[in-house]
Amino acid sequence: xxxxxxxxxxxxxxxxxxxxxxxxxxxxxxxxxxxxxxxxxxxxxxxxxxxxxxxxxxxxxxxxxxxxxxxxxxxxxxxxxxxxxxxxxxxxxxxxxxxxxxxxxxxxxxxxxxxxxxxxxxxxxxxxxxxxxxxxxxxxxxxxxxxxxxxxxxxxxxxxxxxxxxxxxxxxxxxxxxxxxxxxxxxxxxxxxxxxxxxxxxxxxxxxxxxxxxxxxxxxxxxxxxxxxxxxxxxxxxxxxxxxxxxxxxxxxxxxxxxxxxxxxxxxxxxxxxxxxxxxxxxxxxxxxxxxxxxxxxxxxxxxxxxxxxxxxxxxxxxxxxxxxxxxxxxxxxxxxxxxxxxxxxxxxxxxxxxxxxxxxxxxxxxxxxxxxxxxxxxxxxx
Numbered sequence: 536x537x538x539x540x541x542x543x544x545x546x547x548x549x550x551x552x553x554x555x556x557x558x559x560x561x562x563x564x565x566x567x568x569x570x571x572x573x574x575x576x577x578x579x580x581x582x583x584x585x586x587x588x589x590x591x592x593x594x595x596x597x598x599x600x601x602x603x604x605x606x607x608x609x610x611x612x613x614x615x616x617x618x619x620x621x622x623x624x625x626x627x628x629x630x631x632x633x634x635x636x637x638x639x640x641x642x643x644x645x646x647x648x649x650x651x652x653x654x655x656x657x658x659x660x661x662x663x664x665x666x667x668x669x670x671x672x673x674x675x676x677x678x679x680x681x682x683x684x685x686x687x688x689x690x691x692x693x694x695x696x697x698x699x700x701x702x703x704x705x706x707x708x709x710x711x712x713x714x715x716x717x718x719x720x721x722x723x724x725x726x727x728x729x730x731x732x733x734x735x736x737x738x739x740x741x742x743x744x745x746x747x748x749x750x751x752x753x754x755x756x757x758x759x760x761x762x763x764x765x766x767x768x769x770x771x772x773x774x775x776x777x778x779x780x781x782x783x784x785x786x787x788x789x790x791x792x793x794x795x796x797x798x799x800x801x802x803x804x805x806x807x808x809x810x811x812x813x814x815x816x817x818x819x820x821x822x823x824x825x826x827x828x829x830x831x832x833x834x835x836x837x838x839x840x841x842x843x844x845x846x847x848x849x850x851x852x853x854x855x856x857x858x859x860x861x862x863x864x865x866x867x868x869x870x871x872x873x874x875x876x877x878x879x880x881x882x883x884x885x886x887x888x889x890x891x892x893x894x895x896x897x898x899x900x901x902x903x904x905x906x907x908x909x910x911x912x913x914x915x916x917x918x
Contacts, residue, residue, distance in 0.1 A: 600813065602807055602808040603807070603808050603811075603812070603813045603814040603817060604807075604813075604814075604817045605806070605807035605808065606792070606793070606805070606806065606807030606808035606809065606810050606814040606817070606818075607790075607807070607810065607813075607814045607815065607816065607817025607818035607819075607820070607821060608807070608817060608818070608821050609793045609806040609807045610774065610790045610791060610792070610793055610807075610810050610814070610818040610821075611790060611817075611818045611819075611821035611822040611825065612821070613774060613793050613806075614767075614774075614788045614789065614790055614818075614822065615788070615822065615825055615826075654762050654763045654764070655762075655764065655832065656763075656827070657827060657828055657829040657832055658762075658764050658828070658829070658832045658833055658834070659759075659764055659765040659766070659767060659787075659822075659823075659826070659828045659833050659834075660755075660756070660759040660764060660765070660766045660767070660833065660834040660835075660836070661766075661767050661768075661769045661790075661819055661833065661834065661835045661836070661845065661849070662752070662756065662766065662767070662768055662769065662835075662836045662837075663768075663769060663770060663836060663837035663838060663839065663842055663845075663855075664768055664769075664770040664772055664777065664780065665770070665772070665838070666838040666839075666856055667749075667752060667836055667837050667838045667839075667855045667856065668748060668749065668752050668753075668756075668768070668780075669744055669747040669748050669749065669780075670747045670748075670749060671747060673744065673770070673772045673776060673777075673780075674771075674772055674773075676739055676743045676744055676747075677736070677739050677772070677773070677776055679739075679743070680735055680738060680739035680742075680743070681723065681735070684735060686723055722803040723803075724773075724794055724801040724803060725801055725802060725803025726800065726801070726803070727800070727801050728799055728800055728801075729775070729796055729799050729800070729801065730799070732773075732775050732801070733775055733779065736773075736775050736776040736778075736779040737779050739776070740776070740779045740780055740783055741783070744780060745783060748784070749855075749856070749875045750875065751855075751873060751875030752836070752855060752873075752875060753784075755836065755853075755855075755873075756784065756786070759834070760785065760786075765787040765788075765826065765828075766786045766787050767781075767786065767787055767788055767789065767790060767819075767822065768780060768781050768786060768788075768789040768790065768791070769789075769790045769791075769810075769815045769818060769819060769835075769845060770789070770790070770791050770792075770810065771791070771792055771809050771810050771811045772791050772792065773791055773792050773794060774789060774790070774791030774792060774793050774794075775791075775794070776791070777789035777790070777791035778791070790810065790815070790818040790819070790822065791810055792805065792809050792810045793805065793806040793807070793810075794806070811841065812841055812842070812843075812844055813844045815842060815844060815845040816844035816845050816848045819835075819845060819848055819849075820848065830848055830849050830850065831849070831850040832850055832851070833849040833850060833851065834849060834851040834852075834853060835848065835849040835851070835852050835853070836853045836854075836855050837854065837855065837857075837861070838854070838855050838856045838857055838858060838861065839857075839858055839861060840857075840858055840860035840861040840864065842861075843861075843864075846870075851871075852865075852870050852871075853870065853871045853872075853873060854870055854871070854872045854873070855872075855873045855874075855875065856873070856874055856875060856876055857872060857874070
């Protein structure tokens with residue numbers, strides 16, 4: 536027998552033909568560890584499939600970044616109603632420092648730095664909405680109002696509540712969910728007039744949202760308004776709803792997700808993307824260019840680590856009612872942290888499963904008797 540035969544399974548390797556079929560099992564019946572198997576076979580080299588997958592992800596990220604930039608710019612343009620020829624730094628006239636109600640006596644103003652901000656036209660404050668300005672998810676409250684007016688079914692509303700619950704449980708946005716839902720995220724408004732949605736948004740804000748504003752956050756808002764500074768909402772919520780909230784609170788305006796419209800009627804498509812993460816930072820940057828803000832002097836307020844692009848864009852980031860990741864980062868980096876929740880509410884946020892069950896039950900109860908003619912399954916991708 537030649538050497539090749541020995542190498543292939545001669546006397547020294549006579550058990551080769553009867554070796555165990557499982558690659559993880561030795562002849563003596565013991566199992567190999569994953570590390571042992573990897574050391575015998577050597578490191579896995581990337582193949583063509585790996586290259587194609589990586590390239591696809593890179594292309595998608597670049598495309599996604601472009602879409603988010605477009606969403607941010609569209610939100611800013613929609614907010615200030617830019618006209619051709621308006622130069623950067625030209626005021627849009629968006630400032631609206633209103634005579635609003637005094638802060639709640641049981642939760643006084645707690646300024647983010649040492650004392651109230653000084654009047655400065657280059658300074659603005661940017662507030663996230665959900666769980667920063669108001670308690671809960673504005674999109675859920677809007678959905679309840681839509682269900683009452685038969686925009687969609689109880690099943691759609693429960694699905695939306697479940698997606699919101701998943702977000703609260705994980706504390707992170709699902710990139711695949713966001714991407715899959717972007718083309719149909721606002722399909723529920725297709726064929727509806729702008730006036731119709733504004734009227735509905737006003738009803739929802741007046742009946743379901745104003746009493747959910749955190750008094751402590753309201754005090755911070757008032758502090759900036761009293762200093763003569765612009766105050767803007769920055770949210771993934773549809774901009775028609777965000778603008779109503781801003782108007783009711785006497786704010787300068789709102790940056791939100793923009794729905795495409797033609798001749799005063801919504802097409803059901805987005806302009807760019809849902810305004811989240813990097814999109815919020817793009818919107819603020821564009822607005823600052825138009826309004827002449829110095830972002831190093833500006834303030835940003837949020838409860839979510841997902842808003843890091845917005846928070847790190849300004850010189851004065853503040854964490855309000857923060858999730859665990861944002862609280863940790865804020866503490867490690869010397870950011871101001873405000874928690875306006877009671878001990879009980881803070882504990883519930885630390886155990887979001889409690890809220891998830893309650894949210895699902897509430898959503899189903901609110902919509903079980905409603906009959907919709909349109910579905911908004913992809914609206915759940917907003918959060």
